[in-house]
Amino acid sequence: METLMTILVGVLVTVAVYLLLSRSVIRIILGSAVLSHAVHLLLMVMGGLKKGGVPLLGEESESYTDALPQALILTAIVISFAVTAFLLVLAYRAYQETGSDDLQELRGFTDE
Amino acid sequence: MNNIVAMPMMIPLLTGIILVFLRPFVKVQRVVSFLALVATAIVSMILLNRIQTNGILRLDFGGWKPPYGILFVADSFSVLLVLTTAIVSAIVLLYAFSSIGARRENMFFYPFSLLLIAGVNGSFLTGDLFNLFVCFEVMLLASYVLITMGGKKIQLVESIKYVAINVLSSWFFLLGIAYLYGTVGTLNMAHLSARIAEVGQGPLLTIISMIFLIVFSLKSGLLLYFWLPGSYSAPPTAIAALFGALLTKVGIYAMFRTFTLIFYHEPSITHTMIGVMAAITLIGGSIGALAYQDIRQIVSYNVVITVGFILVGLAVSTEIAFQGAIFYLVHDMLIKALLFMLAGTMIYLTGKSRIEEMSGLIQNYPLLGWLFFLTTLSLAGIPPLSGFLGKLYVGQGAVEAGSYVLLGLAFLSGMFVLYSLLRIFMNTFWGETIISEDDEVPLQKRLLIPCVVLGIATIALGVGAESILVYVEDAAYTLMNPEVYVDAVLNKE
Numbered sequence: 001m002e003t004l005m006t007i008l009v010g011v012l013v014t015v016a017v018y019l020l021l022s023r024s025v026i027r028i029i030l031g032s033a034v035l036s037h038a039v040h041l042l043l044m045v046m047g048g049l050k051k052g053g054v055p056l057l058g059e060e061s062e063s064y065t066d067a068l069p070q071a072l073i074l075t076a077i078v079i080s081f082a083v084t085a086f087l088l089v090l091a092y093r094a095y096q097e098t099g100s101d102d103l104q105e106l107r108g109f110t111d112e
Numbered sequence: 113m114n115n116i117v118a119m120p121m122m123i124p125l126l127t128g129i130i131l132v133f134l135r136p137f138v139k140v141q142r143v144v145s146f147l148a149l150v151a152t153a154i155v156s157m158i159l160l161n162r163i164q165t166n167g168i169l170r171l172d173f174g175g176w177k178p179p180y181g182i183l184f185v186a187d188s189f190s191v192l193l194v195l196t197t198a199i200v201s202a203i204v205l206l207y208a209f210s211s212i213g214a215r216r217e218n219m220f221f222y223p224f225s226l227l228l229i230a231g232v233n234g235s236f237l238t239g240d241l242f243n244l245f246v247c248f249e250v251m252l253l254a255s256y257v258l259i260t261m262g263g264k265k266i267q268l269v270e271s272i273k274y275v276a277i278n279v280l281s282s283w284f285f286l287l288g289i290a291y292l293y294g295t296v297g298t299l300n301m302a303h304l305s306a307r308i309a310e311v312g313q314g315p316l317l318t319i320i321s322m323i324f325l326i327v328f329s330l331k332s333g334l335l336l337y338f339w340l341p342g343s344y345s346a347p348p349t350a351i352a353a354l355f356g357a358l359l360t361k362v363g364i365y366a367m368f369r370t371f372t373l374i375f376y377h378e379p380s381i382t383h384t385m386i387g388v389m390a391a392i393t394l395i396g397g398s399i400g401a402l403a404y405q406d407i408r409q410i411v412s413y414n415v416v417i418t419v420g421f422i423l424v425g426l427a428v429s430t431e432i433a434f435q436g437a438i439f440y441l442v443h444d445m446l447i448k449a450l451l452f453m454l455a456g457t458m459i460y461l462t463g464k465s466r467i468e469e470m471s472g473l474i475q476n477y478p479l480l481g482w483l484f485f486l487t488t489l490s491l492a493g494i495p496p497l498s499g500f501l502g503k504l505y506v507g508q509g510a511v512e513a514g515s516y517v518l519l520g521l522a523f524l525s526g527m528f529v530l531y532s533l534l535r536i537f538m539n540t541f542w543g544e545t546i547i548s549e550d551d552e553v554p555l556q557k558r559l560l561i562p563c564v565v566l567g568i569a570t571i572a573l574g575v576g577a578e579s580i581l582v583y584v585e586d587a588a589y590t591l592m593n594p595e596v597y598v599d600a601v602l603n604k605e
Binding site: 020025032035036039040042043045046047068072075076079083086087090091093097098103106 | 242245246249253256257260263265268269271272275276279280282283286287289290291293294299
């Protein structure tokens with residue numbers, strides 16, 4: 001199971017890097033969203049996936065899932081949603097002001 | 113009861129939230145935000161003295177004993193920075209009162225500044241790697257809003273880059289946390305330190321430390337500073353001053369923490385790497401500071417040079433070098449805020465930002481001119497001012513450790529700082545004035561007073577260095593002996 005998830009993380013990172021390297025701002029934002037999901041999955045895998053166990057610290061239970069990565073991911077997801085929302089609004093405002101979402105055109109922009 | 117440890121984060125955070133509801137009452141917002149920062153400063157002074165008597169303080173949230181719960185740890189290093197943050201940001205807010213403009217004041221400028229400061233203080237105080245990430249994000253989200261506030265074209269364009277870079281570095285941060293949790297199974301910094309000391313820092317952990325090095329380099333502008341000059345020169349003066357004084361310092365703090373507390377077993381790899389990066393930063397920053405004609409760019413590149421200089425202190429890693437780096441860090445927070453405020457004031461007065469378009473300012477605004485000269489001297493490290501002691505100690509440490517290349521570069525970069533700022537000084541303040549008497553903008557007292565206060569602060573810090581040296585020595589001792597920190601967190605009841 002861990003191996004499968006690791007491969008999935010790899011695929012997500014590949015997709016995200018491809019998107020991040022493009023010139024359009026919207027694609028970059030999508031790329032960053034995919035990238036953050038990849039790392040959330042990685043956090044989950046790093047805690048170890050145990051089928052059947054619940055994330056509870058029962059005294060007698062034989063196998064349980066580590067609860068900490070889940071708490072971490074919950075926080076990280078909220079943060080990444082907030083940042084993505086902000087980025088989308090920012091990209092929209094920048095597009096309104098400059099009339100372009102092409103990073104090549106926005107490069108070295110100095111005019112007031 | 114150690115609840116006071118959380119106060120430097122809670123006061124700005126709660127005040128910031130309350131101020132959101134007081135949007136129409138600008139005067140109230142000003143007074144409340146200023147008072148909140150004064151309160152933070154007072155609390156951190158109390159904390160600093162308490163650490164001297166009781167040792168390192170910690171607060172376990174919810175009563176969960178470390179390493180299980182999350183916690184705040186206050187040692188001299190972090191509280192010294194918290195105190196400086198509170199003082200500097202209070203003075204910057206004083207400057208903002210009369211310069212930021214009614215439109216931004218209505219658009220939640222004060223709440224976001226306070227949230228930024230809450231994030232900064234939280235990053236200094238936290239004793240847990242994941243909370244460091246969270247506090248970084250609190251600070252960064254506030255900074256994203258502040259950098260775009262007002263929505264000028266240049267701000268929007270620069271902030272896209274700034275946000276994108278920071279999203280990427282946050283991603284690396286999470287990546288590092290995931291791998292570290294997978295290998296060592298804990299995220300509490302003291303526990304991490306103890307466990308790594310137990311099992312030894314193998315190649316895997318060294319690689320993970322490299323990930324953290326990349327993350328904190330991006331945040332602090334060590335080597336990876338390409339985003340910094342653009343985004344620091346776009347926002348209005350008060351915000352730029354806040355950024356220049358605080359944001360990179362958090363990255364530097366995190367770098368010091370991780371590489372003295374957690375990953376200190378392989379200095380031949382990690383610290384050499386930091387040394388090389390610091391050297392390249394010093395060179396690149398110096399070139400940048402000389403290459404531009406725009407005051408804001410020159411000032412931003414001066415931030416880069418400082419980052420390189422402080423991390424020379426980490427690279428050589430002796431106790432005296434740590435003392436120098438900490439002292440210089442405190443000095444630099446004061447002086448960078450002052451430098452950004454002076455540059456902003458000059459741009460406000462003339463309406464121009466390139467140095468060849470200004471001339472003879474000292475005839476119209478003598479006090480401003482002398483303040484700028486004072487700042488130049490202080491940054492270059494001329495003895496009675498605050499920059500001197502830090503430079504001296506870092507130099508002494510570099511000699512002790514025998515890293516003469518870093519020593520040479522660090523002091524040479526001081527020359528470049530001096531030259532780049534004197535170039536501004538000579539071009540803009542000397543010569544014939546080109547402002548006619550009709551065009552002369554009166555320099556308001558309200559703009560000048562915060563600058564004068566910071567100017568006095570840099571003299572006071574230089575002359576009265578003895579008064580904070582006790583705390584600096586204690587902080588450097590803790591950095592040099594990580595077991596003090598680990599004991600305080602894990603073994604003390």
